[in-house]
Structure formats: structure tokens, C-alpha cells
Amino acid sequence: MNLRGTLPTLILEALALHPDHGYSIAQRIKERSRGVLDFKESTLYPALHKLEQEGRIDFSEQVENGRTRRVYRITHAGRKALAKDREEWRTLSRAVSMILKEA
Amino acid sequence: MQTLEQWLEVATQGLCDSAAARVRAEIGEHYLSALESANSAGVDQRDAERRALHALGEAKVANRQYRRVLLTESEARTLSGLTSRWPHPFGIFLLVAMAIGAIALRTALFNYLFAYFVVLVVLRALPVSSIRAGWVVRIFRWVNLTVFYTMWLVGVMDLGKSPAVLLVGMTLFNVVAVVHTEYTRFVLRRKVPVEQWPRMLWI
Numbered sequence: 093m094n095l096r097g098t099l100p101t102l103i104l105e106a107l108a109l110h111p112d113h114g115y116s117i118a119q120r121i122k123e124r125s126r127g128v129l130d131f132k133e134s135t136l137y138p139a140l141h142k143l144e145q146e147g148r149i150d151f152s153e154q155v156e157n158g159r160t161r162r163v164y165r166i167t168h169a170g171r172k173a174l175a176k177d178r179e180e181w182r183t184l185s186r187a188v189s190m191i192l193k194e195a
Numbered sequence: 196m197q198t199l200e201q202w203l204e205v206a207t208q209g210l211c212d213s214a215a216a217r218v219r220a221e222i223g224e225h226y227l228s229a230l231e232s233a234n235s236a237g238v239d240q241r242d243a244e245r246r247a248l249h250a251l252g253e254a255k256v257a258n259r260q261y262r263r264v265l266l267t268e269s270e271a272r273t274l275s276g277l278t279s280r281w282p283h284p285f286g287i288f289l290l291v292a293m294a295i296g297a298i299a300l301r302t303a304l305f306n307y308l309f310a311y312f313v314v315l316v317v318l319r320a321l322p323v324s325s326i327r328a329g330w331v332v333r334i335f336r337w338v339n340l341t342v343f344y345t346m347w348l349v350g351v352m353d354l355g356k357s358p359a360v361l362l363v364g365m366t367l368f369n370v371v372a373v374v375h376t377e378y379t380r381f382v383l384r385r386k387v388p389v390e391q392w393p394r395m396l397w398i
Binding site for chain 2: 116118119132134135137138141142159160161
């Protein structure tokens with residue numbers, strides 16, 4: 093399914109649970125949607141860069157098994173943006189559901 | 196079969212060195228995590244590599260997306276040039292050319308143009324054009340530009356008795372300069388996080 097425009101929100105949602113690294117974020121989004129939301133994993137990183145530039149996430153580098161991993165975490169601004177996105181999504185979803193029920 | 200190195204070569208094309216290094220590090224780490232995960236699920240190494248690359252998607256598409264959020268080589272060059280208080284080498288060349296022209300030709304037009312460039316260079320060196328500039332400073336900057344573009348046009352019109360095509364050309368040049376400056380600021384603001392903005396960005 094096409095994720096255009098919703099990937100940043102899904103990333104924020106994944107990070108709202110706990111800080112995580114890129115690969116794990118991608119897998120969690122796929123798993124939580126039971127494979128419905130599938131996307132090319134390289135698209136995750138431009139979205140992470142953009143969220144970082146907007147101040148919605150930040151990161152720290154951690155060494156695990158001799159490898160340096162960038163662990164991302166949601167910021168206060170990110171939580172506010174996520175709450176707004178959730179509300180907008182619920183409104184949109186309710187509206188579309190009402191129309192589809194009518195059809 | 197495409198290798199990770201070939202994939203990265205395409206995905207980082209045109210990005211500045213620091214951006215390319217960051218992409219290489221994060222995609223390299225992502226790829227290794229994918230291999231680990233596949234290996235622990237019992238997938239053989241060759242198949243795991245193929246799957247990890249396939250999951251990344253097309254390198255060209257990734258390159259397009261990276262270019263939207265990371266600095267390209269030319270933008271990094273622009274940023275580096277704009278953080279200097281000294282004019283661009285082309286500006287210095289123009290200044291020297293005007294000085295030589297003014298001395299050699301001794302015409303009012305060349306004297307005027309030379310004075311114009313000197314004032315422009317001096318104004319550029321004043322600390323009023325930071326990317327962090329507030330509205331008052333920005334308005335001051337645009338008033339400055341407008342005054343000097345007008346001076347340029349008046350000078351060319353009055354002293355040079357120039358043909359219409361030159362006047363139209365100069366007007367277009369001024370419009371392009373304004374649009375280019377605003378676009379550069381927009382791109383840099385969008386791509387460089389606020390806390391990483393240079394203390395002074397002379398545009």
C-alpha cells in the first residue's frame with residue numbers, strides 16, 4: 093500500500109513507544125500493520141532527516157556489537173505534531189467511513 | 196547482482212561529502228541489520244544480501260529523495276561561499292575589470308559602474324544580512340538591494356544611453372538576482388537544521 097505522506101506520522105508513532113534505530117523502526121511499522129503498509133526501506137531515512145530538520149526527532153549514537161547505531165527519539169515538538177496528526181487522521185477516517193457506509 | 200557499494204554510488208550521487216558519508220553510514224548499518232536478521236532466520240548469505248538490497252528499493256529513487264532533504268555539492272559550495280564576508284571571486288573579477296575599464300576608457304559610465312561595485316562590496320561586508328536576520332534587518336537588506344538596482348538602471352540609462360534591450364536585460368538580471376537569493380535562503384533553511392545554521396550567512 094502506498095505510504096505517501098503518512099510515513100513521517102508512522103515514524104513518530106513508532107518512536108512514541110520507545111527510541112529506536114532505523115532498521116527496527118521500518119520493521120515495526122511493517123509488523124504493526126501486518127504487512128499491509130509495505131515500503132522501500134531507503135525511503136525511511138529521507139523522512140527521518142526531514143523530521144530531524146523540523147526538530148520533531150533527535151538522535152544519539154550508540155555502539156552495539158562494535159557497530160555505531162544512530163538511535164532516534166521523539167522530541168516534545170514531535171509529540172505535539174503526532175497528537176495533531178492523530179486527530180486529523182481520526183477526523184478524516186470518520187468522514188470517509190461515513191461516506192463509504194452511505195454508498 | 197547489484198552490490199551495496201554500487202547501490203550507494205547511485206544513491207549518493209551529487210550529495211556533498213558530509214551528506215554522502217551520513218547516507219553511507221546509515222544505509223550500511225541498515226543493510227547489516229537486515230543481513231543479521233535474515234541470517235538468524237536461517238536464510239543463506241547470498242539470498243540474505245539479495246533480499247536486503249531489494250528491501251532498500253531503487254537507488255535512483257533514494258537519490259532523488261535524499262537530494263530533497265540533504266545538501267547537494269553545489270548547495271554546500273554556495274553555503275560555504277555565503278558564509279564568507281568576502282565577495283565571490285567573480286565579484287572581485289568584475290570589480291577589477293571595472294577599475295581597469297574606468298582607468299582605460301575614462302568614460303562616465305565606467306566610473307559610475309566602478310563606484311557601484313565598490314559600494315556593493317562594502318555593503319555586502321556589513322553585518323546586516325545574516326540568515327538569522329529579523330524582519331527589520333531583512334527589510335533593510337531589500338531596501339538596500341532596491342536602491343542599488345535602481346542606481347544601476349539609472350546609471351546605465353542616463354550615462355550609457357543604452358538600447359532598450361540592455362535595459363530589459365538588466366531588469367531581468369535584477370529580478371533573477373532577487374529570486375535566486377530568496378530561493379537559496381529557502382533551500383538552506385529547509386535543509387539545514389536551525390541549530391546548525393552558520394552564525395553568519397551573508398546573503
